[in-house]
Amino acid sequence: MSEETQIEVSSADELITDEELQDRSKGQLIKNAGQFRDRRNELNQLASSRASKRDELNAKTREKVDAAQEHREKRDTLNERVQEHKEVRNELNAKANKLFDKVDERKADLELDEGKGLEELKEEIEQLEFKQQTEVLSPEDERELIEKIEEKREEYQDRKEKMEDSGDLEELVEEAEEVRGEASNHHEKVTELADKAQKHHNEMIEAYREADDIRDEADEMHEAFVEAQEAADAHHEAFVDVQKRLRELDKQEEEDRKDEREAKREEAKAEAEEIYQRFQEGETLDTDDLRKLQKSGLL
Known part of the structure; x- marks a missing residue:
């Protein structure tokens, strides 16, 4: 049976009216009863088919909703972990900032941020000494060069002594960088988990969208089921109305036959009594008259 079966009625009155039930012949009604029965069975089969498809679609809808819920739970779990790593990252960054502030304070106290570094000063001194040894200079230029070399050596020595007096500055810098590195690791974890959470969020949205689409199909199929x-x-x-009318007609026919039989009996009785009266009056009866008298019990 095709799903495209046309459905054009929703009540019995549209199929056969009370007037038609009363006016149609028994033969017509028997034909109608068969048509209504066959069409009823066809429509029940169609309704059953549509109900099955509706139930399948509803089951798929539930599957999509369950999948969406799973993605939601995974997303929420991941977001909780994101928040945990964010909190740790922020705490570590705050700790690192404090340590770097201490480093800056120590450097400021030791004036290590001013001037050149030891390696740079050492290289400058070596260049000046090389120039003194390899170039021919006037007495005045050579004196100036020697003074400059001495100044650089004093600056180098002064800075070296400050570095040596800095104590645990290097350890403080190392600790600050280590803490900053731990914060970076947690930040990378935040990014990684946030990406995974976003993926599950997108999949959740898609599953809900698919569930809505399938639910719409199920609703349409339910309407089609109700229609069928x-x-x-x-x-x-x-069909029931026609069957009822046929039973009424059968009963009427039976009553008519009964009335007809009763009328015939009354007629036969009257005829027999009339024959009997003639018999009593001495009239000669023929064989047929005698048979009627015997049948009536009067003889």
Whole structure:
């Protein structure tokens, strides 16, 4: 049976009216009863098919909703972990900032941020000494060069002594960088988990969208099921009405036959009594008259 079966009725009155039930012949009504019964069965089968498809679609909808819920739970769990790593990252960054502030304070106290570094000063001194040894200079230029070399050596020595007096500065810098590195690791974890959470969020949205689409199909199929079922019920009601009318006609026919038999008996009785009266009056009866008298019990 095709799904494209046309459904054009929703009540028995649209199939056969009370007037038609009363006016149609028994033969016509028997034909109608068969048509309504067959159409009812066809529509019930169609309604059952549509109900099955509706249930399948509803099951798929539930599957999509369950999948969406799973993605939601995974997303929420990941977001909780994101928040945990964010808190640790922020705490570590705050700790690192404090340590770097201490480093800056120590450097400021030791004036290590001013001037050149030891390696740079050492290189400058070596260049000046090389120049003194390899170039021919005037007495005045050579004196100036020697003074400059001495200044650089004093600056180098002064800075070296400050570095040596800095104590645990290097350890403080190392600790600050280590803490900053731990914060970076947690930040990378935040990014990684946030990406995974976003993926589950997107998949959740898609699953809900698919569930809505399938639910719409299920709703349409339910409407189609109701339509077929109502039409089947209308044909069943029409079938029942016709059957009821046929029973009424059968009963009427039986009553008519009974009345006819009773009329014939009364007629036969009256005829027999009339024959009996003639018999009593001495009239000669023929064989047929005698048979009627015997049948009536008067003889």
